[in-house]
Amino acid sequence: MNLTSVAVVGASPREYSFGWKSCRGVGDIGYDGDVHLVNPRDDAIDDRLCSPDIAAIGTPVEYAMLNVANARLEGVLDDAIANRMKAVTIFASCYLKGDTDPLLLDRLQTKVRAAGLQVCGGNGSGFVNRDEKRPRSPWSAHATASTPATSR
Numbered sequence: 001m002n003l004t005s006v007a008v009v010g011a012s013p014r015e016y017s018f019g020w021k022s023c024r025g026v027g028d029i030g031y032d033g034d035v036h037l038v039n040p041r042d043d044a045i046d047d048r049l050c051s052p053d054i055a056a057i058g059t060p061v062e063y064a065m066l067n068v069a070n071a072r073l074e075g076v077l078d079d080a081i082a083n084r085m086k087a088v089t090i091f092a093s094c095y096l097k098g099d100t101d102p103l104l105l106d107r108l109q110t111k112v113r114a115a116g117l118q119v120c121g122g123n124g125s126g127f128v129n130r131d132e133k134r135p136r137s138p139w140s141a142h143a144t145a146s147t148p149a150t151s152r
Contacts, residue, residue, distance in 0.1 A: 010067030011037035019067040090121030
């Protein structure tokens with residue numbers, strides 16, 4: 001998948017947070033596609049406008065980096081699916097303390113498979129094609145994390 005648009009969900013002005021690193025990383029590789037920052041608490045980060053949620057972006061986006069806590073993950077993934085994204089990277093572990101059946105990970109897997117969404121994660125860090133200056137998304141919808149380990 002050669003991505004032309006990226007949403008950094010959970011974009012953050014807080015230095016060295018995952019949201020900050022994702023914002024910087026997309027810029028640092030020289031990515032020339034559309035980049036949309038999503039953060040409901042900030043109107044802008046580093047002079048770049050933020051949308052409060054994925055739907056508010058107002059234009060189709062192919063890929064999202066989900067830099068959100070487990071408690072927000074399912075809702076954000078639902079938004080990505082509703083907005084017909086092709087792929088996401090999930091940085092969170094996909095586990096909720098005190099969760100009940102079906103567990104968060106199981107719910108996410110069911111939704112991802114039904115939508116045909118490509119996923120890297122949980123506890124994913126994504127892939128970058130530095131030659132093409134693009135985040136890359138080579139995963140299959142059936143490769144969604146079954147454990148929080150990142151060594152797969």
